[in-house]
Amino acid sequence: MIDEALREISRGSAEVIDDERIHKLVKAYVEEGKNYTVKCGFDPTAPDLHLGHTVLLHKLATFQKYGGVVQFLIGNFTATIGDPTGKNVTRKVLSQEDIEKNIVSYTTQAFKILDESKTKIVYNKEWLEELGAIGMLSLASNLTVARMLERDDFSKRYSSNTPIAVSEFMYPLLQGYDSVHLQSDIEIGGTDQKFNLLMGRQLQKAYDIKKQQAVLMMPILEGLDGVQKMSKSLGNYIAVADESNDMFGKVLSISDDLMWRYYELLSDKSLDEIATMKNGVEDGSLHPKKVKEDLALEITARFHSADAAQNAKAEFERVHAKSQIPTDIAEFSCDGEIWIAKALVDCNIEPSTSQARRDIKQGAVKINQEKVSDIQLQLGAGEYVLQVGKRKFAKLKVK
């Protein structure tokens, strides 16, 4: 039991600091039913979670299975500073209203994965606001400028003369102080958070907390392109709130290599099952497409439902394998005859008539499955299914 728990806990992790502590905590739970706390901080800087975030949520859910009580920390105070991690520019400061809004959508999405009964939502504004100038100064005395500048992102920015706000220096300290206040037993985060996570340990020691938190770091999930990290700004993400059809399609569009990574970090399948599949693909007894489909089904089912996932799969096959038209297409209508290029723009499947012309020239545009070659084409009264490329569709009614 303990071994299995530890194996699941360390699954996919990039680095664990003080795994002895984790071992003891899990053992105490299994043998004596004692709970422990696992902290994980989220910045409410964006309203939508994507699968990259869920890597951590999954890990938290695993801990919940084995006695962990999750301290779901909302950084509503630190969000006003902006985490400098991995940024090459100072982050924008968010307004209070935006933060409030983000918090609501954040937590509802998070509870699709987390067990609500074993989760405590905490806001660091509660204690950080009270800290005051004096508390802040004494907190800051725990860290030297030299050490701060050792940080990769800071040193890069410093040497490339990108401005660093002094307030950004405070960020790791405040995050560390959260661990002091919450007396966390374990904190998890992405590998890019290492500095901040270790700060928690250092400060817990400085503030005389008896035990320092163990730290478990998860790798950063690559986005759909398989190279850069999944992020909204890069547009290579799968959002938790994505439609089931989109979600299914997006998962299927990842590369075969990336698929294994997603399995490790996002799937509920056991490590043994995954290894078996991998062997199957390697010796040719299992088609990689099938394996990827299973992954897409699993992920879609998690955020929607098993039925929705099956429908998405059927839909996908209709549209792509048999190159038929999807069942659910946005509909538009217009009065009187309309020029094809204009129609495509009006239906939001082309950004400009210029682009529409180009695509028509290249044979990317279809009406009712028929390739269009005439740029001048006028659409008279009737109903049409317009298509650009493989995935953009629209229905148009011309009166």
Place this chain on the structure above:
RNA sequence: GGUGGGAUAGUCAAGUGGCCAACGACGGCAGACUGUAAAUCUGCUCCCUAUGGGUUCAGAGGUUCGACUCCUCUUCCCACCA
């Protein structure tokens, strides 16, 4: 505070009076091939019913038949010195 250098399309980056809607790279889109994968090859990549027209090269003026290119001012960024 002083002295130099710079700002070009999504990003990087050529262009230093007309041949410029602007080389190239990356990204993106589309086509072929596939498993809507990867890899590869090809085309496109400011807007406009368009063998033409319009608006662009930080901003505002000016010189010129003509300016991304020259001059003046403004804003922002960078380097070196203080």
